[in-house]
């Protein structure tokens with residue numbers, strides 16, 4: 063039987079990391095049941111808003127349900143999966159690693175509206191490193207579910223600290239929040255910056271300054 067993309071990825075996470083092995087059929091049933099609940103809820107919202115059932119809206123409840131489960135759900139702990147492969151690399155100990163301009167996309171938990179931006183992650187290894195592409199995957203995984211920007215940076219920092227035990231980690235997020243653009247104050251230009259620091263970056267202003275100066279320097 064052909065399995066959808068989300069089934070494969072949820073199964074991978076669930077089977078590898080959560081102890082009990084979920085069977086293929088059980089995963090499929092679970093996903094179907096969750097999507098059905100979301101689909102009905104979205105249909106109810108549209109009805110309450112007195113939207114007429116036109117062609118464009120006909121499959122909207124299904125599309126939203128697919129999107130919520132496939133793109134936003136935290137089923138199977140996606141963050142943990144991205145940190146499962148850590149390399150031992152003594153030679154890099156003490157040298158700064160900065161991965162910059164990682165695309166960020168998440169949904170704010172206050173309004174269920176998207177916020178998007180970029181993330182810069184710096185850390186100083188102490189014998190353990192993470193493959194570079196994993197940082198982008200980590201940001202994508204951390205952004206799943208409904209979040210707030212303030213907590214997202216801390217979540218990424220803490221996950222890296224736990225997996226790599228580096229000398230320090232610095233996570234900077236710059237994001238534009240749709241909930242500030244399409245509703246409320248309707249300010250299309252505001253951006254929110256947050257930084258989450260640990261270890262040497264929290265304790266030593268010079269270490270922080272090195273990252274900030276690299277971020278200011280010209281791009282490739």
Ligand SMILES: [Zn+2]
Nearest residue numbers: 170172173241
């Ligand atoms: Zn919001």
